[in-house]
Amino acid sequence: xxxxxEAFSQEYKRKIEDRMMEIVAGLDTPGSLKSAMSYSLEAxxxxxxxxxxxxxxxxxxxxxxxxxxxxxxIEMIHTYSLIHDDLPSMDDDDLRRGKPTNHKVFGEATxxxxxxGLLTLAFGVIANQEQARLNxxxxxxxxxxxxxxxxxxxxxxxxxxxxxxxHRDLHLSELEYIxxxxxxxxxxxxxxAGAILAGxxxxxxxxxxxxxxxxxLAFQIRDDILDIEGSEIKIGKPIGSDxxxxxxxxxxxxxxxxxxxxxxxxxxxxxxxxxxxxxxxxILTEMIELVAKRDH
Amino acid sequence: xxxxxEAFSQEYKRKIEDRMMEIVAGLDTPGSLKSAMSYSLEAxxxxxxxxxxxxxxxxxxxxxxxxxxxxxxIEMIHTYSLIHDDLPSMDDDDLRRGKPTNHKVFGEATxxxxxxGLLTLAFGVIANQEQARLNxxxxxxxxxxxxxxxxxxxxxxxxxxxxxxxHRDLHLSELEYIxxxxxxxxxxxxxxAGAILAGxxxxxxxxxxxxxxxxxLAFQIRDDILDIEGSEIKIGKPIGSDxxxxxxxxxxxxxxxxxxxxxxxxxxxxxxxxxxxxxxxxILTEMIELVAKRDH
Numbered sequence: 323x324x325x326x327x328e329a330f331s332q333e334y335k336r337k338i339e340d341r342m343m344e345i346v347a348g349l350d351t352p353g354s355l356k357s358a359m360s361y362s363l364e365a366x367x368x369x370x371x372x373x374x375x376x377x378x379x380x381x382x383x384x385x386x387x388x389x390x391x392x393x394x395x396i397e398m399i400h401t402y403s404l405i406h407d408d409l410p411s412m413d414d415d416d417l418r419r420g421k422p423t424n425h426k427v428f429g430e431a432t433x434x435x436x437x438x439g440l441l442t443l444a445f446g447v448i449a450n451q452e453q454a455r456l457n458x459x460x461x462x463x464x465x466x467x468x469x470x471x472x473x474x475x476x477x478x479x480x481x482x483x484x485x486x487x488x489h490r491d492l493h494l495s496e497l498e499y500i501x502x503x504x505x506x507x508x509x510x511x512x513x514x515a516g517a518i519l520a521g522x523x524x525x526x527x528x529x530x531x532x533x534x535x536x537x538x539l540a541f542q543i544r545d546d547i548l549d550i551e552g553s554e555i556k557i558g559k560p561i562g563s564d565x566x567x568x569x570x571x572x573x574x575x576x577x578x579x580x581x582x583x584x585x586x587x588x589x590x591x592x593x594x595x596x597x598x599x600x601x602x603x604x605i606l607t608e609m610i611e612l613v614a615k616r617d618h
Numbered sequence: 619x620x621x622x623x624e625a626f627s628q629e630y631k632r633k634i635e636d637r638m639m640e641i642v643a644g645l646d647t648p649g650s651l652k653s654a655m656s657y658s659l660e661a662x663x664x665x666x667x668x669x670x671x672x673x674x675x676x677x678x679x680x681x682x683x684x685x686x687x688x689x690x691x692i693e694m695i696h697t698y699s700l701i702h703d704d705l706p707s708m709d710d711d712d713l714r715r716g717k718p719t720n721h722k723v724f725g726e727a728t729x730x731x732x733x734x735g736l737l738t739l740a741f742g743v744i745a746n747q748e749q750a751r752l753n754x755x756x757x758x759x760x761x762x763x764x765x766x767x768x769x770x771x772x773x774x775x776x777x778x779x780x781x782x783x784x785h786r787d788l789h790l791s792e793l794e795y796i797x798x799x800x801x802x803x804x805x806x807x808x809x810x811a812g813a814i815l816a817g818x819x820x821x822x823x824x825x826x827x828x829x830x831x832x833x834x835l836a837f838q839i840r841d842d843i844l845d846i847e848g849s850e851i852k853i854g855k856p857i858g859s860d861x862x863x864x865x866x867x868x869x870x871x872x873x874x875x876x877x878x879x880x881x882x883x884x885x886x887x888x889x890x891x892x893x894x895x896x897x898x899x900x901i902l903t904e905m906i907e908l909v910a911k912r913d914h
Contacts, residue, residue, distance in 0.1 A: 351770040355778040359770065406734060411726035430707035434730065435778055438702060439770040441734065445741045446765025449758050458754040462745050465761050469742025474647040474655065482651040482731055569736040 327608035333385060338372045339364075342394045345447060351439075356430040358436035359443075362401045365419050370541075370613075371396045371512040377609060378530065381601040383550055389395065389519050391412055391451040392464060395444040396512050399472050401439035404506075405433055446466070456519075458518025471511035480504030492570035496541070506538030513537075529598045533606065536592035541613050543585040546571040548617070550578060556618040589614045623904035627669055630682060634668045635660075638690045641743060647735075653731035655739075656725040658697045661715050664912075666837075666905075667692045667808040673905060674812025675827065676736035679895045685815050687747040690761060691740040692808050695768050698912065699804075701729055740764070750813075759814055776800030788866035794835070795863065802834030809833075825894045826913035832888035837909050841883045844868040844913070846874060852914040885910045 342363050348606060349356055372393030375388035400600060408415040408423040415423050424435035448464050470476055480503025513534040517527050550573055551565045564571050572581035592610040596603040638659050645652060668689030670680035704711040704719040705726060709720050721729035744760050766772055776799025783792060809830040813823050844853060845860045846869055860867050868877035888906040892899040 349770050351775040352778045352782065354782065355770055355775060360901055400791060402734075405729055409727075409730065411730065431705075431781055432778065434705065434707065435774050437734075438698075438737065439774045442769035442774060443763050445761055446769060449762035449765060449780060462754045462757050462761070465758070466745035469738050473738035474645050474651055478731050478735045478738060479647040479651060480706055482648045482728065485727055486648065486650065523787055552908045 324608040325603050327377075327612060329370075330377065330380070330605055334373060334376050335369050337387075337390060338369055338393055338397065341390055342397060345394060345412040345443070349443075354428065354432060355436060355439060358424060358432050359439050361427060362424050362436065363398070363403050363440070365401075365421055368616075368618075369397060371400055371508060374509070374512040374609065375516045375519070377605045378513055379520050379607055380425075382516075382520035382522060383602065384520050388455075389516055391447050392515050392519060393512075395447040396508065396515065397466070398440045398444040398447065399477075400508060402437040402444075403472075403481070404478060405437040405440070409433060412467075412481075412485070439440070441472075451563055454565050460518060460521075464515055467511060467514060467518070471507040471514075476503055476507035476511075477505075480507065486568075487570060492575075493574060494575055496571050497572070497575065501539060502535070505542050506535065508540070509538045509541065510511075510534035526599050528600070529595045532595035532608070533592050536588040536595065537610055537613060540585055540588040540592065540610060543572045543581055543588065544614055544616060545584070546573055547581055552617060585614055620904040622901050623673075623783060623908060626676070626901055630669060631665050633683075633686060634665055634672075634689055634693065634829065638693060641690060641739070644741075647680075650728060651726065651732060651735060654720060654728050655735050657723060658701050658714075658720050659694070659736070661697075661714060661717055664914075665693060665767070666909075667804060668695055670805065670808040670905065671812045671815070673901045674809055675816050675900055675904055678816035678818060679898065680816050681815075685753075685812055686745050688811050688828065691743040691764070691803065694736045694740040694743070695764070696804060697731040698740075699768075699773060699777070699814065699871055701733040705729065708777075708781070711736075738886060743911070756817075760811055763807060763810055765816070767803040767810075772799055772803035773801075774806075776803065783866060784863075788871075791869055791880075793866050793868070793871060797835060797838040798831070801838050802831065805834045805837065806814060806830035814862050822897070824867075824894050825891045828891035829888050832884040832891065833906050833909060836881055836884040836888065836906060839868045839877055839884065840910055840912060842869055843874070843877055843881070867891050881910055 343360065346356060346360050346363060368413060375389040375393040375396065379386045379389045404418060405424045407413050408418055409425055416426055417423065424436060428436065445465060445468070448468065451461065451462060474479065480500055484500045484504050489501060490499075510531065512526065513530050517530050522530070546564065549561055549571070552561050554561050564574070576584060589610055593607055596606055639656065642652060642656050642659060663752060671685040671689040675682045675685045699704050700714060701720045703709050703774065704714055705721055712722055713719065718809060724732065741761060741764070744764065745757060747757065769775065777797055780796045781802050783796060788796075806827065809825065809826050813826050818826070842860065845857055845867070848857050860870070868880060886908055889903055892902055
């Protein structure tokens with residue numbers, strides 16, 4: 323199962339991580355800041371977002387390497403958002419992927435600045451590859467869409483909505499708004515970025531947007547299910563915390579079985595969207611299957 | 619004195635502020651986030667950075683309006699940096715320009731996110747104007763240079779160095795490193811952005827970089843002097859705080875007279891740099907004079 327994806331992931335995960343570390347190591351900046359930025363980038367994770375960029379390029383028959391820097395930029399944005407989310411004034415988390423959170427190691431001020439540094443760097447990484455080889459029109463579209471997906475209209479807006487919804491019961495539509503923005507927009511951007519880099523036409527982008535939408539929601543529903551059924555060791559944080567914190571989740575709103583049904587529906591619709599296109603969808607199909615079955 | 623600059627500032631300050639508010643008002647984002655972002659953008663200030671972009675364009679005989687969105691993006695970066703600097707874990711300031719700081723009004727989490735939102739938005743504002751009329755090569759150069767000036771190699775790096783230097787006596791070279799990065803890089807970028815937008819050649823950019831370097835240091839030395847000689851009401855925050863906090867400053871290292879001499883030298887060298895070029899330097903000359911004499 324997921325044989326192709328596993329081989330693909332094995333080939334590119336390391337390249338993504340090496341390239342990110344190379345970029346940060348090359349920065350002319352105070353050592354403590356560089357350490358704090360590297361610490362969270364190195365902390366591991368599935369690298370789902372950068373792998374999506376490369377998988378979409380492959381689906382279009384392009385060399386995935388042309389998306390490497392864009393993929394790294396997205397992972398930097400994702401990483402900064404985790405650093406800021408974990409802060410005492412936000413989720414106040416001590417552990418992330420089984421390691422102490424950034425502010426626990428480097429202090430709150432440096433953690434905030436490491437996040438700011440990664441966010442700012444991401445845009446530079448996209449822009450600088452233009453100077454190497456990318457068409458500037460492509461590079462600027464990548465910048466414009468990243469700003470939209472990661473900013474107030476996307477991920478940052480979703481984080482605010484999430485905070486505001488914390489202490490009351492949410493309707494399903496409110497829960498969906500939060501997830502579509504907080505997690506979905508950057509996942510969707512990863513897929514869109516691959517399509518932009520591949521020069522995909524509007525018709526293909528439309529189907530990929532649909533795939534991305536269902537992938538994002540499937541990802542989040544699985545997250546909620548894992549908080550009930552998952553293994554603490556594999557996830558790297560305590561399970562059952564959603565219920566303890568009276569957090570609105572899919573299982574809480576729909577029952578555990580209802581959430582599982584909804585997950586299946588999104589997986590089905592994501593696959594359907596891929597079938598509307600004529601590119602090589604094998605790895606993207608395995609990707610949605612993995613998202614739905616992952617144990618961490 | 620500064621007659622041209624005053625007229626220029628009167629004409630464009632309002633346009634910059636209106637355009638910034640228009641951009642934020644148009645965002646599809648939770649109301650509280652929009653309010654927090656607007657609050658700090660509206661809080662006033664000299665708008666020195668955006669005015670520099672437009673003044674450089676004017677010096678090249680270009681219509682300053684072509685730099686309006688870039689100018690707004692820079693002010694958004696400056697504003698986010700103030701919001702994050704004021705946080706309890708950073709400078710822990712309650713007042714900024716005579717008004718309660720962002721986190722005092724909206725809470726720490728929303729303040730962090732408002733900063734993240736403004737930083738992310740700035741890159742989108744630059745990229746989106748390309749879709750309207752800017753040459754994409756120009757737009758992508760603006761993005762790349764902004765990332766460098768505002769990030770770990772620029773402003774964010776300077777902020778970390780400043781924090782780390784807080785509790786010990788600094789050498790003059792260390793103090794200069796902090797200011798060149800923390801304040802200087804974004805001021806320099808404002809001038810560079812005007813030159814990029816004007817299509818200035820490398821020769822002209824070189825002289826403008828020199829002007830920017832001296833302007834940045836003059837700005838900071840004046841800041842340190844104002845903390846001793848300034849008026850609390852005009853500055854909008856308590857004076858004498860540098861000495862209370864045992865902060866390394868130019869007057870502390872060079873004596874007050876020594877700092878004033880150094881300020882004069884930088885003003886002189888900034889003007890010299892302008893004389894090496896053949897553009898209309900009147901407003902830029904008034905700008906450095908104002909920076910050296912400002913009372914807030």
